[in-house]
Every structure is written in structure tokens, then in C-alpha cells.
Amino acid sequence: MQIFLNGKRAALLCIVALSWTILAARQTEPTHSLMPVPAQVRFTNGTFRLTESFTIVIRRTSTSRLEAGMQRALQRLAGRTGLFFSRPAVSQNQNADKPALSVMVKQPGEVKLGEDESYTLTVDARGILLAAQTDIGALRGVETLLQLLSADKDGYYFPCVRIVDEPRFPWRGLMIDAARHFMPVDVIKRNLDGMAAVKLNVLHWHLSDDQGFRVESIVYPKLHERGSDGMYYTQAQIREIVEYADERGIRVVPEFDVPGHTTALVYAYPELGSGPPPDGIERKWGVFDPVLNPANESTYEFLDRFIGEMATLFPDPYFHIGGDEVEHGGKVKHWDTNPEIQSFMKRNELENNKDLQRYFNERLLPIVKKHKRIMIGWDEILQDNMPKDIVIQSWRGRESMMQAARQGFQSILSSRYYIDLIQPTDYHYLNDSIPPDANFPPELQKMVLGGETTMWAEFVSWETVDSRIWPRTAAIAERFWSPQNVRDIDDMYRRLNVISLQLEEHGLTHEKNYEMMLRRLVNGNDVSALKTLVDVIEPVKGYNRNNLREHTSLSPLTRVIDAARPDARVARNFRTVVDRLLTNTPLDLQILAELRTQLTVWEQNHAVFEQLAERSPALREVLQLSDDLSAVARIGLAALSLVENEKQETDEWGKEQLELIKLARAPRGQVELMVLSAIEKLVYAASEVQPSGTKNK
């Protein structure tokens, strides 16, 4: 084997050194399968066994939120173990004899920013104690307990442990866009359950945009009647969801985007717009012209009455007014071309559109305040002379967030948490709201309330949205909750696999809709050849999907690209295993055999896939990609044999293979193969060609 460790191999070691170091790293405290990792956790020897006589006793303060939460926890324990708990499970008997789980809460919590969510959890052989300042803290703690559930040949148990935990940030959010594609009530509810499971505490609900206005308004009924294609939340449903969230200790912050992103609004009430009335709600994706008219007093009357109505539905003190993307390429067409607005600007000495938006915001702010709400908006509402009691949600970069803090604004970070852009989990996971930057001292850090992951919905439906949110959002939730130094990617992925399956108990479909969508695509035929392919592909990243093929809100979201998931697990495993092969000395023959098996499956897959595509026309857009996978697998097999036999091909051979692999990089059907960089590494190892830097896919 020694002969293999030539200069070539050393170079390779360099390439993969970083990821391997990360893979090898382990935290000093074991993280079990906990996600988010608690602030302090210390496992000790011993177990507490879960039996059918398990009971929960709520001591001291009880609230309906706490009782219902404990009932749900018990039901989930029964669900995971099949145990028939024998006694009425949750009780408030102060003198109960040795309950399995004692829950002690000092006072009822309030679902508000900054509420105490801390808890301590102690499992020893005699019982479990969950203590918290508030019932909300107890809900956070019981999720930790549920994640601790373990099994061995003697049955189910909790490991003995002492956990002291509290969140790093008070604002830990998930934004769901229900405007671009409507998300029915059950989608929101199951995602609230998922959020609670990973200790997120804000649902930011994007409820209006160019493509839809999704809330029933009694005061302005045309908003939902004309603005939604009949797909909107009734006020009863809004109340139902707010209550559902409250029961789980989750705030609901509604967003009604103004003055831009308002085609649906302006279609309903054209008199509030700045330009010609739209033909209908928008069907395409992008930034559009309709925009509220800041020079029209009716606009503020509308906002006053509308926000007043919404304030009766959404009790949270924060009210999100959007404010993003009013300017488009430096222009606001309907403002620039409206003479009344132009003369209004002159009269009021507003020099440009930014000034006009500031004017709008300055008029809007007292309206929001009048209804006892705190205004929050995207980056663009940040302007020097705005009062400091608004909150900025940074989407354009961490720099804008730091800028906000320096100017005295509180903020939350969403930049690099855009889960709609199909980035891998680690990309988001390593993105910290607080930059490790000397220019951002603690007093500024305090201005950062937390972060929000954003599920923009241009390309997701009720069928696929869960697969874009989960499991990646669980890792982001850890970033928001856990100590800053919890950053072990390999351990994160290990735990994420566990959590992902646990999240299914809430009805989330991120795992189970995968094969359902594949089944539909093969139209009754055997799914395996398709699955083999889709297991190693991902949708194109960023905004490329629409660049490659223009979609509308009516386009189907049932294609291969929609079945394909971010962070394709099989592809990621393959990349990891190739790295292991190439860094382990001596050569690990078992790994080599595994890789050969995998590559052989891919190589042979296309012949079957081709037949399948004959009967399933929807597959034809990835036919070339399937062929490409087989072709690169052949290259991988050749390289593997060379590596195995400790031989090296010429530089010419290597370059030829790399050219072939490069051809396979072209997306087809807006999806791409995620195993190419790993196969390139095999080619580097098998030939004299020199690596030209790492690649992402």
C-alpha cells in the first residue's frame, strides 16, 4: 500500500482534509440524538425504564397549555413504543406517589418575545424531573426528553442525564409563504408541530403577495374574494391556527407586504394602486409593477382599517409590513410614471423613490403603533431617520444586519437561511447570526434578536413544502437555540437523520411524499430505477429553476425536480465514503467494495430507466441525466479499479474522463447530479491529472 502514498495521493489528502477533519471531530459532551443540542448536558450511568405504569404528574402550577402538551407527549411515547399506559396518564396530584415524570413549573408563560423558555431536565434511575420557570419552558424540555427515548434488548428507556438548557436567541422563526402557493390549514398545523419539536418559537406567516391575498377580510372583502382564487384562510381558520401555535408556545407574526408585492391587493382595490389596474392576480414569478400609492390618503385609511382588523386576529405585538423590493433595477415604474405621485414628491421634497418609501413607512408606523403593534419589515425599511423601535429582518446579507445594529435597530437574520434555494444543510447550519467578527462587539450583538428560515413558495405546493422545510430547518433551529460553538457538521448530519424520522409523527410528509411522488411519475410501473436516479440528484440551486424554464403559479409541481430533495442523502453519503476511501491508509477494501457495488448499480440503471421512460413520458426530461449517471459511473468504476490495483493512468486519460464528467454537469429538467465531484476525485486518484480545486457537487 505504501507505493500508493505518492505525491498524487498527498495532493488528494489536501483536498479532502477539511471535510475529513470535520467528520472526525467530536464534541466533548456526547450529543446523543438531541437537536438542538442543549446548553449543558451531562450523561451519567444508568437508565430510567419506560413501562406501562409510566405516569406524568404536574406539580405546582398547571395550565391548559401544559396539560395538553403533556398529553401529547404521552401519546407520542405510546406511539413510538406501542406501550399501553395503564393509568389516566397526566394528573395534577400534588401528593402522587413516585410518578415517573414530575413536571414543576413556576408560573404560566406568555407566548411573547423574550419569555423564559429555560428548563432543567434530570433523569435518574428513580424518575424524571422536568423543572421550568414557565409552562413554555416545560414544553421545550419535554421535547428534549422525547428525543432521549432509547431502546435496547430489555425495552425502552431514558438514559440518566442532567440537562440545563435555555435558548441562545429569543426569536427563532420559520417563515412560510402562503401567498405564492396556498398552504392549507393542515400544512401549517403539522409544521407548527415540527417547529415545536425543534424548539422554534415564531411562525412568520407571509400572507399577501402579487400572486395572492390569503386572509379573509370582513372590512375589505374584495381582498380575499378577488385576490385569492378562493384559496384563503377564513378568520375562523386564522384564529384556529393562532390558538394551535399558542398551545405549542409559538408566536404567529403575520406579514402583509406593502407597498410593493401588492398585485393581488391592487387588483382587489385598484384605487389604492399607483398605476393602471392589473388584469388579475399575478401568475408569474418575480418582481412586479403594482405598488400602493403613498400620495393617496385613501391608502392610509385602508391600512388603518385593515391593520385594525388584522390586529383582532393576530395577538402578537409584532406586525410585519414587508417593504421589500419596491425598487426594481433602481426604478419603481408606477411611481416614476404617475404625475400625481411625481408632483407629490416635489411638494414634499422627496428626492427619490427611497425617500418616498421612507415617507410611506413614516406614515405607516403610527398606524401600526395605533393598533398596539411593533413594526417589522425587510431590509429596505431600514433608513437612517426611521425611529429605532422598528425591527429589521435582514435578507440581503449579514452586513445589512450589522449595519442595522450599528444604527440602533434590533434585527433578525434571514440571509443564507433561504431554504427555498435548495442549499445543503451545512451551508445554513454554519451561517451564524452573530458574525465571529471583532467589529461586532457584545453591545451590538444584543441587538440581534435571532433568525428566521424562509420558505418562499414559488416552487412548492402542499405536497412538497415539507420536503423543503424538513429536515434542514431542524439544523437551523439548532443554530438559533444552541451554543455558538456547536458546529460539528458530521454530528449534525448524524442527528438530523434521526430527527427527520421523528418529525414524521406529526404527519409531516418530507420523507413519505418522496416515494409517493416517484410512484406517480412511473405511473404504476416499478419505481426502483427512478429512485436510483432521483436519490442522487437535486434541483438546481438559487434562482436557476425559473431561469432555466419559466414557471407560473399554475405550473405542475409534481415533476422529477419536485420529487428530488435538497441535500440528497445517497449522494452525500457517496461523497463522504469516497473521501474516506481516498484518505484512509491502508486502502479500506470494504469501502472499495461498497463503492463498486454502488457504481455498478448506477452504471446499469440507465438501461432500465430508458424502458421506464418509454411508458412514463414525464421522465423524459431527465433521460439524458440518467444516461450521464451511467456514463460517469463507468468512469468511476474504471478509476476504482486503478486505485485498487495501485495503478495510475496518464494525465491524458484523466483529462478525457474529466471532460466527460463535465458534460454531465449540465442540468436536465432543472435537476443536477450530485456525485460528480466525488467521481472526479476518483479520477484524480487514478491518474496523473492534477485536481483543479474542490467543487460543490
Place this chain on the structure above:
Amino acid sequence: MQIFLNGKRAALLCIVALSWTILAARQTEPTHSLMPVPAQVRFTNGTFRLTESFTIVIRRTSTSRLEAGMQRALQRLAGRTGLFFSRPAVSQNQNADKPALSVMVKQPGEVKLGEDESYTLTVDARGILLAAQTDIGALRGVETLLQLLSADKDGYYFPCVRIVDEPRFPWRGLMIDAARHFMPVDVIKRNLDGMAAVKLNVLHWHLSDDQGFRVESIVYPKLHERGSDGMYYTQAQIREIVEYADERGIRVVPEFDVPGHTTALVYAYPELGSGPPPDGIERKWGVFDPVLNPANESTYEFLDRFIGEMATLFPDPYFHIGGDEVEHGGKVKHWDTNPEIQSFMKRNELENNKDLQRYFNERLLPIVKKHKRIMIGWDEILQDNMPKDIVIQSWRGRESMMQAARQGFQSILSSRYYIDLIQPTDYHYLNDSIPPDANFPPELQKMVLGGETTMWAEFVSWETVDSRIWPRTAAIAERFWSPQNVRDIDDMYRRLNVISLQLEEHGLTHEKNYEMMLRRLVNGNDVSALKTLVDVIEPVKGYNRNNLREHTSLSPLTRVIDAARPDARVARNFRTVVDRLLTNTPLDLQILAELRTQLTVWEQNHAVFEQLAERSPALREVLQLSDDLSAVARIGLAALSLVENEKQETDEWGKEQLELIKLARAPRGQVELMVLSAIEKLVYAASEVQPSGTKNK
């Protein structure tokens, strides 16, 4: 091979002849993948190709129901094909040039019993014409069109066809029990979509029982406050569901069960009961003592006001009052032991409890009528002197339904449509509401309105209910809709496999929750050994589950038995293939090889399963069953070798094997192996032992 056809083989042929005949039978008209099979269908040559320029034009009458229905249809077509339809899809342009699909409807339909649901559907190479008397008929027709969607190497198409269709029965229902386990709104909605897909038109909603009262009542708020553990439908949700059903041409018939099955009601309002107040809502399953007091005038005042309130929520003219199982073992404990009731009976010359229930019904009927509703109830409300304008739902047997008809009552049949009892699809499918019986002439047949399949919910949760309803209910829907002579079991199962996957597009979970539940059971480990086992097991039939292990409403429904599905497909296929092997001459060596592969997988499975169960305690209750499967697979392999080599073992050997197979018949964890009869057949074929009759499993 001739030597094999001895007397032994001839006997075998006898055993399997029936099922084989059925398998071989084919209807004269091809049924494509249509379910229910239309009344008249004639395929012709040619196709109509589905392209991105596909449009739907509604000519003549349009209704919001029709438009929304066509929009949904188009969305489903896009979803199945991935096509980006280029034009605003559904329009009402009377003069539209050559639309792909023209929909012509004479008049708006009304969602009521007996509404015209007929349609004609003509597909030719130039276009598609869907014509119907009502928009509801058009909805039925478009479901047929969607089922016709086909694909070949040139893309998607509809085969040319002429269909003239109408239902056999006007009342085609699915009863969902939301009282035993609450079924959230989204469960009901997706099942309504499934119902519409197979042309069912009545949701019978069982909303109250001993274990829960599931509707918000403003007039009697304790009903839902005390009677539901907080799990009830708000009035807004009821209206939402009724509207959702109406949009799909489905009636909603609510059931509030009185005077028995009323523990939750009597717990909320003890003054209406006949005995001591219950401690709480009932947690166990069975028939219980609490019963309304027919001697108390307050009972009728309550019913009057309550039914009046419910009549504002449920517009359908039919109102189901339950009426079942008041007597239990010939007694009604709280009537028999209540002196006031006893003296009331004497005063009113009511001789027994049946008389008292008749008195109750006679008082109830004018109340129901006062609120402009027609009373419907279970078998037990059928008594000679009841007015003939009530409807009887027969659950105790077809005989009681025939009896009702003879006495002049209209009726619907539910006997043998109890899908909660886990019978195979063909058992329900061959059960016809109209008996092929000379004693039931056409004038009596007219009294039969149709049938209802009943999803009682003692042992289903929101996670599993779809897997008990679907796909079996699609076959029952065919029984209710299609001509009586459509009875080809093999063809039904072939089509059922297709329809089952199509039903997933509504979010139904009958397919996808299977592996989800297996994943949870293996707790992160490889699922395949568990799947191999559960693929060939079924829950015990009838009421045996609770007999074998007493459940309550708090027991987990996440065990192996809950993952296991009725009519286990792999087991059914195995039985069919064994039959084919044993009836085909000469011996089909390919079938033999397939069987050997399958049996070998089972034989080797237990070793892996055993390890899995070490880490997943929830699997231990079926550990013995897994061992049994391996053991019988070994017997099957031995028998298969004998058959292959045209040898026969002794009678003694055969009996020994049959004894071993018999041991494997014992249910474990309330599930049973469904391949034993087939392995017995192999033993018969491989030895001199004589078969002793067919068995079910």
C-alpha cells in the same frame, strides 16, 4: 410432466378450480383501468393526445361547482403529466375554437338524493365531449376521463371511447366514525376527494357515541366541552366540510346516535340519562349502559332544540338518529332498573324495551320532521308500526334489509360493508345490495336506495384510517355504481392497484403511511426485514383484536397490527401464484423459480428480524410470527422441490408439515400470516396427504 397428473393433482385442481376460473374470466368489454366500470363503455381505435395547449371549455350552463371541478381536474392532469398548460385553462367561451374538452351541462345540479348523475363521454381523435344533465353528472364524468389517461412512447393520451354512464343506486355512501377516534378536518376532506374520485355521493358522518361528542353546540355547549377532550369540529369547520362536499357533489348526512351510545352526551347532561351519571366519557370499546330517558320530557325538549341547531349546519334532508344497540344481551340496564321509567312503561302500556324504544322513536320522528328532515336509523328502529317515511340502514344482515322492504321501508345496506373488520376486498365486492333471489322482486328492489361502507373507528387513528378505507372502498363504490353483472374479482384487483395509486394525489395516506409506520417501528434501523414480514400479515378479522387484547381509546395505534393492512397484497399475490403453479400443465418453471425466491427470502428473514427486534422492543410481539414465517417457508421450499422433481412424500410427512403449519396459525400481536393456505396447498401437492377443504388464509 404427465406423470404428475395423477389423482393427487386432479384433487388439487378441484380445490383451486374456482379461483382460477375467476382469474381467467374476462369481461367482454375491456374495463381499462376504470373503477367504477361505467354502465356502457365502448373503446374504438385511435387516441386523443394531451398536449400543453389542452383547454377545457364549459359551454351552456356553468356553475361555480363545475368551474372549480374542472380547474381541479386540469390541475390533476398537469400533476400526473408534468405538462405546463399554456393557456388560462378553463373558460366559458361559447365560441371557443376547438377546445380539447368541451363540457356541456343542461342545468345546475342539487346535492340531493336522486339527483341526475348521468353523463356521456366521447373521446375521438379531434376532441373530447363531456355532456351531462347536471354539473354533478359532469363531475362524475371528468373522474372517468381522468382514469382514462394513458401514456406511450409518444406521450400522454386518452383512448378513443364512447361512454354512457349512470349509477345503479342513488345512495352510495361512506360512513366515517369521528366519535371513537376524532378525525381532523383534513382527514375528512381528503376522504371526500377520494370518494368523489370513485363516484361515491354520501358522507355519513358518525358524530357522537359513548367515547365522544364531536360537534360544537352553541345551544348545549357542554356537549363538546365535556364530551370531547377538546377534540370536536367547530361549527365553522362543519360548514367548511359541508361546502367542500357540496363542491364535489357529495351529501353529508350527520348521525347523532340516540337513545343508546350516549355516554358522552349523558356525561355532559346527566339529567337526560336514565341511570347514574357517568364518570366521564367512555374509554373502552363495546356497548355501554348510559341511555337517554324516554320518560323524561326534557329529553324531547333537548332533542328538539339540538336537532334544530344541527339542521342549520347540515342542509341535507336526511338526519341519522342512530338507534342501534340500545338492548345489550336482551336488557337495557338503566331502563330496567329505573323505577320511574318502569312505571312510565306501565302507564303507557309499553311491554318491553323494544316498545319503549319505539315510543322514543315515535316521539323523535315528529321532532325530526318539524326541522324538515327525514329520519334515518339503524336496523333497530324498524318496527311494524313506524311510519313508512323513515329509512332503515341495515347492518345486521341483508335479511333485515329485505324485511324492511317488504314492510314498506326504504333502506340502505351496510351489512358486509364493515371495512373496519379487515375482510378482503372481494368479500365486500361480491356482496350485492340486491340479492339474486326470487323472493325479492323488482318492486321491492326499488325500495333499496343503495349501500354504505362503514369505517368504525375503534382501531383507527388519523394516521391509519385511510389504509382501512382505501383502496377497498373503491371496489365497494363499484358495487354501488356499476351494473350488477360487473363481478370479475381478478379484473377488480387489477384495476384496484391502479386506482389505489391514483388516490394518493388527494393526499390520502393509505399507501405512504405504510412505510412511515414501519420506519417508526424500527427506530432508525433498516426497515426491510420488518417489511418482508408485514407484507404478508394482516390484522385479525372481525372483533378479534379487542378480544385478544383489550384496548381503550388511549391505546397506541402505531403497532405492527396498525401498519399491517387488510388484503395484504404480497400475500394475495403469493396465493394466486401458487394456485397458478399447481393448475398449470406442464409445470411452469418460471413461476416455480419465483416462488422459490420468495420462500427463500422468508426463510432467511427471521435471522435478520431477530436482530432488529433486539433494538426495537415494539417488534417483539411478532417475533414468534416471524419465526413461524421462516418455518413455513422452509416447508414450502421442501414441498416445492418435491413438486419440481415430480416426487411425492408420504402421507405421514404431509401430516407432519400440516401440523407445523397449523402452529403458525396462532395470531401474535393480533396479526396473522396470510400465506399458510398456499403453503398447505404445496404440501398437498408434494405428498399423499389429502386436502381437507379450502381455508381463508
